Amino acid sequence: MKNQKEIEYPDVALNHRSLPSDPELRVRAIETLLLEKKLIKTESIDAIIDLYENKIGPINGAKVIARAWIDKKFKERLLSDARSAIQELPYIGKQGYNIIAVENTKTVHNVVVCTLCSCYPWSLLGIPPSWYKSDQYRARVVREPRKVLSEFGLKLSEKIEIRVWDSTSELRYLVVPEKPKEADGLVEKELVKYITRDVMIGTALVKVS
């Protein structure tokens, strides 16, 4: 890289300033242009939105966790090599390629954030919720996780070590929650109902009612 001319950053122009302030209109204008230029197709816009609104969601992650709860060997594999463990599950398969599973125990509680943008295991949890993408969450949870978790109604004992995972690379962290006693005897299909998105981010505990 020595020959490369040193570049001063940022090298991007501020073109977005020339756009109308109403983002909804701006998006519509860009849509018109992209369709006109045949850079995108209406069908693919619909398909990708449909995919993330209706097909990919926290249910995928919940199935992984439920399996881990009823199958000890699977759980071990999930924690040591989530990529190959998740590939055993036909309904998710390859989408687990970059997952790292981190386990909550009696002494450790994990919580996931992306302070740089909004990285998150999309393939298992769907599009992240607004709060996950908010400046408040991203700024605060690395510095004061207990206070942030308490806003979710989650008060953890001082004895529990909190581990915050900041997703700075392409690795995606999935929290494996503890299985509550009340869940004993439930079958996989029932367990899935209680394993919510927030539980797998680490901002909630499993509640079986």
Added chain:
Amino acid sequence: MGGRFGYGPLNLDNVKLKGHENKSNVFDKPWHAKVWAFAHLTGALGIWNLDVSRRFRESLPINDYVNFSYYEKWLAALTNILVCYKLVTEAELNKVVEETINKQRSGLGTDEAKNKKCTGNPNWDAPDRIAVMKTLGWGGGSVRESELKPKFLNGEKVETIFGNPNPDVKGGHTRLPGYAMGREGIIYAYRGVHVFPDKNAHGFGEEPQPLYTVEFSSRDLFGKDAEAYHKVFLDCWEPYLRRSR
């Protein structure tokens, strides 16, 4: 962003979800879904890589960055990337924006605006299915076969470098957050050799580097500003790290 002061409580209005049935939380507004879809679909054209698109989102002028909502950032970045890569010109953009505004004023745009989605049905047999599926794995495979061997061992004490680590571009793209620069940590795990965003985001090639998860104590990161003892784990590429002295 990480560790910054001045932010109040979270807005958790939407958080009262039960189970997996409630889908109201996926996109709050139709235009959020649209801008998100456009970013992925144009990304899948293969003209720029994932790190470039992140660079565009993260390099907005600081005033805009803090004032824009999440999807406004996506919109601004999308606009910039389309113009910078010459897929659209500013003149074209201004023209179509003006037309859209006029349409809206004359009431022609209202029906369209109310529609949550486009009029067509999702068509999985369309040739574009490939484009959509591409967006799913887009940027996913960052691991690369490499002869590089990791320099650091698990449990080894390391120090992150101070100042922007990008070797080629002053103030360039990086994935080492400001709050973790010049800090001591411990190698928690080696994760293989991964595409190096600092290079890839500026078109200098993938230049894969060993990647580690590094464990930091909250006190080492934030001093007395950390609320109490906790641990923060970050993924760091080898060029971000030095052996601790």
